[in-house]
Amino acid sequence: MTDDAIEHRRLIVAGTGIAGLTAAIYAARSNNDPLVLEGDEPGGQLTLTSEVENYPGFPEGLSGPDLINKMKEQASQFGSDLEHGIVTAVEGDERPFRVELRDGTVYTCDAFIAASGASARTLGVPGEDELMGYGVSTCATCDGAFFRGEDMLVVGGGDAAMEEAHFLTKFADTVYIAHRREEFRAEDYWIDKVEKKVESGEIEIMRNTELLEIHGSAEDGVDHVTLAQNNDGYPSENLDEDGTETFDFDVGAVFMAIGHTPNTDYLEGTDVELDETGYIVAKGGKGGGQTATDVEGIFGAGDVVDYHYQQAVTAAGMGCKAAIDADEYLEDLPEVEAESEAAAEADD
Numbered sequence: 001m002t003d004d005a006i007e008h009r010r011l012i013v014a015g016t017g018i019a020g021l022t023a024a025i026y027a028a029r030s031n032n033d034p035l036v037l038e039g040d041e042p043g044g045q046l047t048l049t050s051e052v053e054n055y056p057g058f059p060e061g062l063s064g065p066d067l068i069n070k071m072k073e074q075a076s077q078f079g080s081d082l083e084h085g086i087v088t089a090v091e092g093d094e095r096p097f098r099v100e101l102r103d104g105t106v107y108t109c110d111a112f113i114a115a116s117g118a119s120a121r122t123l124g125v126p127g128e129d130e131l132m133g134y135g136v137s138t139c140a141t142c143d144g145a146f147f148r149g150e151d152m153l154v155v156g157g158g159d160a161a162m163e164e165a166h167f168l169t170k171f172a173d174t175v176y177i178a179h180r181r182e183e184f185r186a187e188d189y190w191i192d193k194v195e196k197k198v199e200s201g202e203i204e205i206m207r208n209t210e211l212l213e214i215h216g217s218a219e220d221g222v223d224h225v226t227l228a229q230n231n232d233g234y235p236s237e238n239l240d241e242d243g244t245e246t247f248d249f250d251v252g253a254v255f256m257a258i259g260h261t262p263n264t265d266y267l268e269g270t271d272v273e274l275d276e277t278g279y280i281v282a283k284g285g286k287g288g289g290q291t292a293t294d295v296e297g298i299f300g301a302g303d304v305v306d307y308h309y310q311q312a313v314t315a316a317g318m319g320c321k322a323a324i325d326a327d328e329y330l331e332d333l334p335e336v337e338a339e340s341e342a343a344a345e346a347d348d
Contacts, residue, residue, distance in 0.1 A: 005098065005108045009035045011326055012099055012109040013080075014087045014266075017044025018312045019302025020115035021071040022319030023326075027113075028078035030327045035107065036075065037085040039263070043068035044117045045138065045303070046312055051146060055312050064133075067312070087116070092270035092295040110333055111297045111326045114267060114280060115319060118260040118303040118310075123155070127214030131254075135222030136214060138256045140164035141311065144171050150252030153178060153225060155211050161257035162190035168255065169202040176251065178209045181233045210236045212246065214254055224250045262304050271295050280305045291322040292329075299325050 011027055013020050016038040027034040046052065046064040053061035062070075072082060085105060091098040096108040120138035122128055128136055137143040140154075144167060152172040154165040157179035168175045177194070184191055197203040206229070213226040228235035230244040238244050262278040272293045273281040280300035283292045291299040301322035302315040 005106045007035075008096060008108045009033065010109065010330060011035070011111045011113065012037065012097075012107060013113045013115055015039060015044065015115035015117055015263075015302070015304070016042055016068070016072065016082065017115065017117045017302060017315065018046060018068075018071070019117070019304075019315040019319035019322070020044075020113070021068070021075050022316040023113050023115055023301055023323040024075040024080040024082075024319075025071070025078055026320050026323035027326060028075060028080040030323065031079075032111075032323075032327060032330060034080050035109070036080050036082045037087060037101070038082060039086045039116055041117070041119065041263075042084075045120060052142070052312065053145065054142075087266045089266050090270055090298070092272065092298055095297070097297065111299070111330055113291075113299045113301060113319075113322045113326055114264070114272075114293075114304055115301045115322070116263040116266075116304050118262040118279070118307070120256065120260050121258045122256050123211060123258070125211055125213055127216065128256075131214055131216050131218065131222055134218045135216055135252065136254045136256070139310070140167050140255050140257075143253075144168045144255075147171060147253040149173055151176065151250065152253045152255065153211070153249070153251040154255045154257050155179075156257035156259075157181060157183075158185040158257070158259065159187055159190050160259060162186040162194045164255055164257045165203055166190070166193050166197060169197055172202075174201075175203045176206055176249075177203065178206045178211055178227060180208065180210045180235070182207050208233045208235060210234070211254070212236065215248075222251060222253055224248050225254060260303070260307065260310075262307070264304060267298075270298070272298055272300075277307070279307050288328060289325055291318060291325045297326075297329055297333075299329075 011032045011034045013036045024034050024036045051061050086102040088102050089100040099107045148171045151174050153176045165175045165177050209229045215224050216222040228246045235244045264278045272295050282300045282305050299322040301318040
């Protein structure tokens with residue numbers, strides 16, 4: 001143990017979203033005594049969802065916070081220790097791993113599961129925080145069905161925005177896409193699919209348009225939004241110009257589709273491979289070890305790895321895999337340590 005470490009743990013799990021808590025449940029049942037660290041977004045993105053109707057086993061649905069709390073209770077019941085702590089650094093070049101928290105606390109561990117998720121990017125406009133989960137969402141597949149028959153607004157211009165808008169046509173009266181520029185960043189594949197929906201009258205595109213404010217209440221949901229439009233683009237930067245028009249627009253739901261930021265800053269000092277946007281590159285493939293990273297003993301699970309599916313049930317599956325992969329690693333660890341010690345004694 002390093003001199004400043006307060007405690008050594010067999011396994012540390014970073015994150016208390018679906019992936020982290022599933023990993024904790026499986027790890028605890030395997031007698032790996034996991035310490036689960038709850039970061040600055042306790043419960044992850046699911047806590048922003050007022051109702052979860054597509055998680056298997058709950059035909060009547062339940063709220064995101066309720067599902068998270070049930071999983072926390074289950075993880076604790078099997079022996080997981082849940083503590084608040086924001087991981088700021090992991091030193092992966094020595095064993096055991098050294099895990100440092102924002103408050104200065106240091107732990108060491110034999111294995112580490114990164115399940116710290118990805119934070120949905122938002123605009124920070126008035127009404128956004130107050131109505132998140134009450135008509136404002138960052139996940140169309142999670143929440144779209146709650147707003148059947150409503151006009152819906154999707155904010156963004158990349159693949160995610162096109163895909164979410166296309167999906168929401170299953171439920172919406174009309175889907176409006178607000179993009180702050182003339183040209184989209186999305187691939188032609190998605191633009192072509194959306195254009196077909198435009199031709200059928202299911203989607204309307206509002207180019208050079210930005211969202212300024214969301215109006216409504218937690219009791220009644222979203223009532224309308226305030227938008228700005230300027231033919232030269234980026235209207236919020238040119239609100240005082242003659243060419244900028246500000247207007248109210250009636251919609252019943254707003255979906256932010258401007259991307260996610262993976263919470264992986266604490267891994268940047270390790271040899272764990274991250275892609276160009278910061279997501280963990282796990283081994284994948286078939287058989288065991290699918291959640292392993294380039295650093296033996298460090299595993300990744302959930303939205304911190306998966307930028308495509310980003311569903312509660314897929315995060316749970318990956319958390320299960322990570323716990324099993326970590327258990328297999330830990331089972332072999334004593335043998336590896338014994339072999340190293342024997343080799344050192346032979347050299348003396």
